[in-house]
Amino acid sequence: MSKPEILVARAVFPEVIARxxxxxxxxxxxxxxxxxxxxxxARLQGKAGVFTTGGDRIDAxxxxxxxxxxxxxxxxxxxxxxxxxxxxxxxxxxxxxxxxLTETTADFxxxxxxxxxxxxxxxxxxxxxxxxxxxxxxxFAGSDIHGATLGILGMGRIGQGIAKRGAHGFGMKVIxxxxxxxxxxxEAECQAAYVSKDExxxxxxxxxxxxxxxxxxxxxxxxxxxxxxxxxxxxxxxARGGIVDDAAxxxxxxxxxxxxxxxxxxxxxxxxxxDLLTVPNVVLTPHIASASLPTRxxxxxxAADNLIAFLTGKAPLTPLNPAVLAAARA
Ligand code: 8YV
Numbered sequence: 001m002s003k004p005e006i007l008v009a010r011a012v013f014p015e016v017i018a019r020x021x022x023x024x025x026x027x028x029x030x031x032x033x034x035x036x037x038x039x040x041x042a043r044l045q046g047k048a049g050v051f052t053t054g055g056d057r058i059d060a061x062x063x064x065x066x067x068x069x070x071x072x073x074x075x076x077x078x079x080x081x082x083x084x085x086x087x088x089x090x091x092x093x094x095x096x097x098x099x100x101l102t103e104t105t106a107d108f109x110x111x112x113x114x115x116x117x118x119x120x121x122x123x124x125x126x127x128x129x130x131x132x133x134x135x136x137x138x139x140f141a142g143s144d145i146h147g148a149t150l151g152i153l154g155m156g157r158i159g160q161g162i163a164k165r166g167a168h169g170f171g172m173k174v175i176x177x178x179x180x181x182x183x184x185x186x187e188a189e190c191q192a193a194y195v196s197k198d199e200x201x202x203x204x205x206x207x208x209x210x211x212x213x214x215x216x217x218x219x220x221x222x223x224x225x226x227x228x229x230x231x232x233x234x235x236x237x238x239a240r241g242g243i244v245d246d247a248a249x250x251x252x253x254x255x256x257x258x259x260x261x262x263x264x265x266x267x268x269x270x271x272x273x274x275d276l277l278t279v280p281n282v283v284l285t286p287h288i289a290s291a292s293l294p295t296r297x298x299x300x301x302x303a304a305d306n307l308i309a310f311l312t313g314k315a316p317l318t319p320l321n322p323a324v325l326a327a328a329r330a
Contacts, residue, residue, distance in 0.1 A: 002025070003023060003024050003025045004023075004024050004025070004048040004049065004311050005024065005025045005026075005027070005046055005047050005048060006020065006024045006025070006026055006027070006047055006048060006049040006050065006051065006307060006311070007026075007027050007029075007043050007044055007047045007049075007050045007051070008020065008026060008027070008028040008029060008050075008051040009029055009035070009040065009043075009050060009051060009052050009053065009056045010029055010032060010051075010052075010053045010055075010056065011028075011029055011030050011031070011032035012028075012051070012075070012300045013296075013297055013300050014030075015297075016297070016300040016301060016304050017030070019301070019304050019308070020051070020304055020307065020308070023307075023308050023311070023312060024049070024307070024311070027043060027047070037057065037061065037062065040056065040062065041061075041062055041065045041066060044062065044065075044066040044069060045066065045068075046068055047066070047068065047069060048068060048069065048070045048071070048311055049069070049070060049071045049072070049073065049307045049310070049311055050069065050071075050072050050073070051073050051075065051303050051304065051307060052072055052073065052074050052075070052081065052082075052303075053074070053075050053076060054074065054075075054076040054078055054079075054080075054081050054287075055081065056081055057081050057082075058072050058081065058082050058083065058087065058092075058094075059083040059086060060083055060086040060090075063083075063086055063087065063090040063092060064090075069090075069092055070091075070092060070093065070310070070311065071092065071093040071094075071095065071306070071307060071310045071311065071316070072087065072092060072093070072094050072095070073095045073303040073304070073306040073307045074094070074095065074096045074097060074303065075097050075299045075300050075302075075303040076096060076097055076290075076299070077096055077097055077098045077099075077101055077158075077290075078096070078212055078213065078240060079094060079096045079320060080212070080213040080214065080240060082094050082320070084320060084321055087321060087324075088321040088323055088324055091324055091327060092324065093310055093316060093319060093321065093324045093325065094319070094320040094321050094324075095303070095306035095310075095316050095317070095318050095319055095320060096318055096320055097299040097302040097303055097318065098157070098318055099157065099318075100295060100298035100299055100302055101158075101290040101295050101298070101299055102157045102158055102161050103161055104289075104290055104291075104292045104294075104295040105158045105161070105238065105289045105290050105295075106158050106161025106162045106164075106165060107165075107292075108238065108264070108288070108289040108290070108291075109158070109161075109162045109208055109210070109236060109238045109289065110162060110165050110166075112236050112238065112262035112264060112283060112285065112289075113145065113206055113208060113234065113236050113262060114145055115262060115283045116234045116236060116260045116261065116262035116282075116283045117142050117143045117144070117145055117206060117234050117260065118140075118142045118143075118145075119140045119141075119142045119260070119281075120283070121283045122140065122280050122281065122283075123139075123140040126140070142259075142260070143205060143206075143232055143234065143259060145166075145170050145172070145206070146170045146171050146172070147170075147171050147172065147173075148170075148172055148173075148205035148206060149172065149173045149174075149175060149203055149204055149205045149206075150162075150163070150166040150167075150170075150172040150173070150174045150175070150204065150205070150206050150208070151175050151176065151177075151200045151201075151203065151204025151205075151206065151207040151208070152174065152175075152176040152177075152192070152207075152208050152210060153176070153177055153178070153197070153200060153207065153208070153209050153210065153211055153220070154178055154209065154210040154211025154212065154239060155176045155177075155178035155182055155190075155192070155210075156178075156210065156211075156212070158210045158238075159176065159178070159208075159210040160182075160186065160189075160190050160192075162208055162210065163176065163190035163191070163192045164189070164190055164191075167190065167191035167192070168191070173193075174190060174191055174192040174193065175192065175193050175194075175195045175199070175200055175203060175204065176190075176192045176193070176194060176195070176200070177194070177195055177196060177197045177199075177200040178194075178211070181194045182194070198228065201225055201228035201229050202228055202229070202230075204229070204230070204233060205230065205232065205233055205234070206233065206234045206236065207229065207233060207234070207235050207236065208236040208238070209221065209235070209236065209237045209238065209239045209243055209244070210238060210239050211239050211243065212239070212240070213239065213240035213241075213242055213243055217240075217242075217243055218242050218243070219242070219243070219244070219245040219248075220243050220244070221235065221237075221243065221244045221245065221249070222244075222245040222248050223245065223248040223251070223252070226248060226249065226252040226257050226258055227252075227257060229257070229258050230258070231256060231257065231258065231259065232258075232259050233258045233259060234258070234259055234260045234261065234262065235249070235258055235260075235261045235262075236261070236262045236263075237261070237262070237263045237264065237265055238264045238265065238289045239265060240265050241265045241266040241267040241268065241269050242267050243265075244263070244267075245267075246263075246266060246267045246272075246273040246275075246276060247273055247275060249261060249263075249276070249282075250273060250275035250276050250278075250279055250282075251275070253276075253279040253281050253282055254275075254279050256281075259281065260281040260282065260283070261281070261282045261283070262282070262283040262285075263276070263282060263283070263284055263285070264285045264286075264287055264288060264289045265287055266287075269286075269287060270286065270287075272284065302317065302318065305317055306318060306319075
């Protein structure tokens with residue numbers, strides 16, 4: 001029997017391609033070409049599965065044009081690149097890559113918070129530019145992490161990882177807001193207190209965004225929310241572009257409505273709002289929160305595991321629309 005055909009839409013670890021080749025005829029994109037939607041559709045013809053990353057959009061148009069497609073396996077925990085409703089309607093399984101990146105991403109959230117609050121990149125640019133000629137009593141004086149109030153918006157696995165680092169490592173007071181409040185045992189483990197969104201904005205010295213993107217979450221932080229924050233506060237976005245109104249944030253940073261921001265994700269990335277590039281009090285990184293080598297390998301292997309399991313008749317590990325599995329069984 002011939003092997004099922006799959007597409008790997010972006011370049012990934014060669015050892016993961018080799019694993020996939022044990023089970024499938026693989027069309028890979030190891031040259032990491034950027035494909036238009038039409039080019040993606042053309043390459044998906046005859047494919048039973050696709051390995052995607054967060055930038056590869058699978059929507060109703062793709063699904064209608066690729067009737068042989070059975071599974072889309074995302075190498076990301078976030079899946080706002082999938083139209084899940086359309087996938088379920090088309091009977092196409094979606095999987096993501098949760099858990100394996102939780103601690104690495106929480107580490108990065110803290111790294112970005114510390115770099116932002118302690119003005120690390122801004123001061124390094126100053127040094128590299130040869131501007132450091134003498135010590136100054138308030139030179140790059142930022143805000144403290146230890147003992148400060150850490151606000152977390154969205155309290156899933158990554159949010160909980162950040163809360164634990166803040167509470168246990170830095171003696172921070174942790175407050176959070178999310179759609180569904182944690183149970184008492186988890187709140188105790190994270191030493192985190194549930195508050196309203198308004199209270200979170202008003203009280204946080206450092207606010208970290210870790211909520212998933214959905215159209216309802218678009219511009220959760222805009223001009224009005226930034227105005228509710230302390231002028232000494234820092235804002236960290238490791239969630240998704242579009243959750244923050246980047247144009248409004250650039251204005252708030254320039255006017256010092258808040259002290260600083262650290263951003264790993266952007267509206268319309270890899271483009272970055274030009275105004276953010278001209279304000280000094282923002283730390284900018286290119287969507288690398290999960291980018292430790294072991295974690296990226298684990299994410300790629302989990303996406304591969306989902307493809308291998310599902311297309312060889314076993315249960316996928318991390319299905320997003322299990323209704324598709326139930327329908328296939330019926
Ligand atoms: C990925 C992410 O690197 O997992 C996610 O949701 O945002 C990142 O870890 C990115 O989406 C590429 O797939």
